[in-house]
Amino acid sequence: MADPQTIKEAFERNRKAIELRPSVGQSTALTKVRVRDGTTCEIESGSKTLVCDVGKIEGGNDAGPGPGIFERSALGSCLAIGYAQQAAVMEVPIDNIEVQVESEFDARGQFGLSDDPPGFKALRYRVMIESSAPEETVRELINKADARSPVLDDFRRPIPVERKVEITSTRVKTS
Template sequence: MSDAQHIKTAFERVANAISRRPSLGHGTGKSVTRVTNGLRCESREGPWQVVTDMPENAGGSSSAPTPGVFGRAALGSCLAIGITMYAAKLGIAIEALEVEIQADYDDGAIFGVGDTLPGYTEVRYAVRIDSSADEDAILHMLDEAERHSPYLDVFRRAQVCRRSVQINGNAEQ
């Protein structure tokens, strides 16, 4: 079975199961991050571990990528995976696919300098695709993939964020 056929079969199986029982699609991701040394952090989720740090000029040790690298990679890989899934679903052969993420920021906000917001001021993404399929079919497939992309949605739409705190092991504050 080809990669595209394997992806299409899995896509259809999961979509069918969720359409019959929508609750199968509901879940909560949970990762735990600990500061291990200076600004170096280890984040764990299930069997996976990701390490982040900050550059030396920002007080880190430059021992790992910054959180921003992983944020941009999350968006880029989510788009690339979604495009590949929808191409398989729609029978569009892809010879090569690359997604480039560019994000503008002002680090002054992290350090309390100026009155800018700490998040990105603009995010751009470029999709480079090689395919023998018709251009209109490719554009339709890209529109469908983007419409269903979780991380594109996270970047486009404000999210509800709730904080809870435990201090010295005491109940939530």
């Protein structure tokens, strides 16, 4: 398990590398998603693989968490990791970190029954940190981590989305 000193050293090493060469901190990431069995998706990103699916009530195989779970998980884990890193950098002792992410949604848009957007209507997160440090110090680390959270920023700020489509015909040509 990564201890606070290891986390702090890694954070400071990466910060210094990016400070010296900003291009080190700029990159493009690729995640591939392939449907393998009806609705079951195999997700591959670098050496990591995950499975995503929807429940049987939605016609799926229930082979893994659904996309909404991954969205909430991405936010919650990014925040939790940020709190752990900021605590290590600030040398604030932490006994426990938990983040709960709640979403509101209305499925009518997904099924074409409303003109409302099909995605989340609202997101809320609750941060629970156990620490022997003064409350104002813990609040300071939470505020710093929130301000630097990439996934929280992704949810708060509109980002450009571009679509490219490739269609390959599998029809057999007859002469």
